[in-house]
Amino acid sequence: MVGELLKRISDFLARMPGLPIIVAIGLVALNFVLQFLPGWPVVGWLARTHLFLHIGLILGFLGVLLGDAL
Secondary structure (H helix, E strand, O other): OHHHHHHHHHHHHHHOOOHHHHHHHHHHHHHHHHOOOOOOHHHHHHHHHOHHHHHHHHHHHHHHHHHHHO
């Protein structure tokens, strides 16, 4: 089951190798927008921790590595 899931993900990313990088850019842009929103509890926490920025950077680096490997 896990092998089949990995094969399907690999086939999908082979067709669209730039998708993780595009999603990463979107997450970094979302983090930038969160900085300007009012300090509601969840939005304020996301803005202070820069969660989407960190996830976007990790996803972007993995996307570059996967794009080169596939």
